[in-house]
Amino acid sequence: xxxxxxxxxxxxxxxxxxxxxxxxxxxxxxxxxxxxxxxxxxxxxxxxxxxxxxxxxxxxxxxxxxxxxxxxxxxxxxxxxxxxxxxxxxxxxxxxxxxxxxxxxxxxxxxxxxxxxxxxxxxxxxxxxxxxxxxxxxxxxxxxxxxxxxxxxxxxxxxxxxxxxxxxxxxxxxxxxxxxxxxxxxxxxxxxxxxxxxxxxxx
Amino acid sequence: xxxxxxxxxxxxxxxxxxxxxxxxxxxxxxxxxxxxxxxxxxxxxxxxxxxxxxxxxxxxxxxxxxxxxxxxxxxxxxxxxxxxxxxxxxxxxxxxxxxxxxxxxxxx
Numbered sequence: 228x229x230x231x232x233x234x235x236x237x238x239x240x241x242x243x244x245x246x247x248x249x250x251x252x253x254x255x256x257x258x259x260x261x262x263x264x265x266x267x268x269x270x271x272x273x274x275x276x277x278x279x280x281x282x283x284x285x286x287x288x289x290x291x292x293x294x295x296x297x298x299x300x301x302x303x304x305x306x307x308x309x310x311x312x313x314x315x316x317x318x319x320x321x322x323x324x325x326x327x328x329x330x331x332x333x334x335x336x337x338x339x340x341x342x343x344x345x346x347x348x349x350x351x352x353x354x355x356x357x358x359x360x361x362x363x364x365x366x367x368x369x370x371x372x373x374x375x376x377x378x379x380x381x382x383x384x385x386x387x388x389x390x391x392x393x394x395x396x397x398x399x400x401x402x403x404x405x406x407x408x409x410x411x412x413x414x415x416x417x418x419x420x421x422x423x424x425x426x427x428x429x430x
Numbered sequence: 431x432x433x434x435x436x437x438x439x440x441x442x443x444x445x446x447x448x449x450x451x452x453x454x455x456x457x458x459x460x461x462x463x464x465x466x467x468x469x470x471x472x473x474x475x476x477x478x479x480x481x482x483x484x485x486x487x488x489x490x491x492x493x494x495x496x497x498x499x500x501x502x503x504x505x506x507x508x509x510x511x512x513x514x515x516x517x518x519x520x521x522x523x524x525x526x527x528x529x530x531x532x533x534x535x536x537x538x
Binding site: 259261265277278389415 | 463466467469470471473474476477478479480481482483486487488489490491493494497502
């Protein structure tokens with residue numbers, strides 16, 4: 228969203244224009260929901276938290292001064308909410324199978340049943356994959372998602388913000404409040420861990 | 431409730447929290463850093479995209495309505511919608527016009 232459109236949107240939000248709220252959610256929902264889903268590992272949790280993130284944004288919109296982009300501010304709210312939710316859920320010690328595990332298994336089963344020639348995300352960008360390749364792709368996706376889930380919430384958020392959302396270091400510093408050097412070193416550790424974890428399961 | 435995260439709280443802290451000595455700090459070489467980033471992005475590029483719930487744009491304002499009992503989007507009074515200075519200027523103008531009219535009516 229360009230600066231002028233963003234300024235206009237913020238102005239309308241601060242005037243409690245309900246259509247502006249709907250427009251704001253539609254503009255940012257894909258990115259925010261995607262981040263929350265990867266952070267929490269559950270669609271249900273991500274859905275619940277996505278609503279809370281936007282409600283928080285709207286309740287505090289009067290204090291938004293335009294020092295950063297609206298999207299960056301929204302990411303900050305989303306990251307903070309998701310870290311808190313992870314800590315809360317960890318304390319409650321849930322042990323049920325995650326949506327991602329189930330989705331990975333369903334994807335594997337579905338891809339195996341439907342056979343080759345199907346373009347699938349799970350084939351890592353390869354169109355017209357053979358059934359065995361589709362199955363391998365779905366398995367790899369499950370492995371990657373599980374590996375992400377093994378990271379602590381801070382490293383997880385840094386990895387997702389930089390390597391999935393492709394944000395700049397400047398934006399990540401604004402979102403997390405961490406110095407750039409700290410962001411880079413924690414990101415480095417997260418990437419090494421991810422690579423090692425995935426290698427363990429793919430050899 | 432069945433809500434879960436990928437983290438398993440009863441296990442020892444994630445290995446990512448206990449880096450080996452070799453993994454302590456990133457390389458200062460920007461080329462190494464770029465290569466590492468590209469490799470990581472390649473691994474993560476296989477993740478399927480996820481779509482948000484279709485009704486999120488409607489459910490959020492509805493939630494705000496419910497929690498604020500309709501007050502959050504409620505119609506504001508004139509004093510809340512217009513700057514106070516404008517209202518003051520308009521009132522002063524009205525007073526001046528009223529004074530002028532009355533003066534004309536009651537003087538010869």
